Amino acid sequence: MQLAAHPAQPDYSPRQNDVLDSALRLLVDGGEKALTTAGVARAANCSKESLYKWFGDRDGLLSAMIGFQASKVRTFDDTAETLTAATLREHLVLFARDLLEVLAGDVSLALNRLAIGQASRDGSKLGSMLQERGRRQIGKRAGALLEAGRDAGLLVFGDREDAYDTLYGLIVSDLHLRMLLGEDSGRLVKDFGRRAEKAVSAFLRLYGNEKSSAMS
């Protein structure tokens, strides 16, 4: 578990990015067991020696995969338009849908499974990496949205973290864990739209001003 050499610059060469892509693909449809160094080398048409030269270690490869994937999920800043009750609700629903779709993504599920599997081991910064680069990023977007809503007088809350925690719970509940456990993510689980709207409605009933609680 090295990687300490490039903490703030996890960028790799295009060739190495291709390798990381192949490795992620391998991980997605095969689980951690299928993610062998020989398998990655074969899938990426590179040599094991190059893998070890570039990433130093198997754990280094895993860290690089997480950093690489996180770098692709950029959280776009919401436009700072003046919010109304309707647009706030709209933005919240959009955020909820995005969140659900990110969590349900193949790569996200595979990486979360990987990090959870490694969590029991020693240091294993994988979990905190996922936490930092994944939830914290998307949490910033939600936080900004919540603060904008409060500045506009549409939301009332004391601690922003508490409000975000509530919003997250209302949106996701244990859906994420169920998907991680392998519950068939197809079927009715794909009614993310309805789920997002219900969660946002509940959230607005909890934290919204009286005006915005008209819709149920």
Add this chain to the structure above:
Amino acid sequence: MQLAAHPAQPDYSPRQNDVLDSALRLLVDGGEKALTTAGVARAANCSKESLYKWFGDRDGLLSAMIGFQASKVRTFDDTAETLTAATLREHLVLFARDLLEVLAGDVSLALNRLAIGQASRDGSKLGSMLQERGRRQIGKRAGALLEAGRDAGLLVFGDREDAYDTLYGLIVSDLHLRMLLGEDSGRLVKDFGRRAEKAVSAFLRLYGNEKSSAMS
């Protein structure tokens, strides 16, 4: 992955229960990687041959471990006393605290990590086993409580599953996943009391009758 022979009676001999206990202990402080057949045999003072005779397979051992642990977490029936707003709130908070403490338990975390790690593989009924024996059981207790609250005119909801889902999300949010990822479960995470009360307050504001929304 057998175990189909005794789906409704996953009981084993006392000796085998001891073995399963040792295996769980080994899993808790060592992760799946430490759960080798030789290690279990050594820790339980039994032979590998007996392990294979009793559980057939390594997967059979894992299944037996889950069933064994689930059989120890019995959900006691709440007394069907006549509910008031205060007692309903009290029962809900108690349920929330119990839920949080179960989820934060060593064995629960280890088994969830194990099942999640195996989820990417083929059939691997481990995930659905945990889901069925874990959440479903505790969900029944919550469901009964919710229905009793509705019968007493203290709660208003249409679908019981939706209400339970909301309650669960308010209580747990992403705390479970964070613990599974290895976030230090000590520290401030142990303010389960406050968390439970806040979640129940929010739930009652959402689904409670006007009378019970007095307390915040």
Add this chain to the structure above:
DNA sequence: CCATCGCAGTACCGTACGGTACGGTTCGCT
């Protein structure tokens, strides 16, 4: 045109694990 470098491909090594086989021991039953 040759030297050097980077890398693919592969062979190789040590280790660890799942699963099996076997000798020795205890315990219960007749």
Add this chain to the structure above:
DNA sequence: AGCGAACCGTACCGTACGGTACTGCGATGG
């Protein structure tokens, strides 16, 4: 006592993986 079943401890086997060393080939630069 004698017998057989259950079982412990251990040795063993095949395999698979992480990691390393070596060979050959294509490109680049002087």
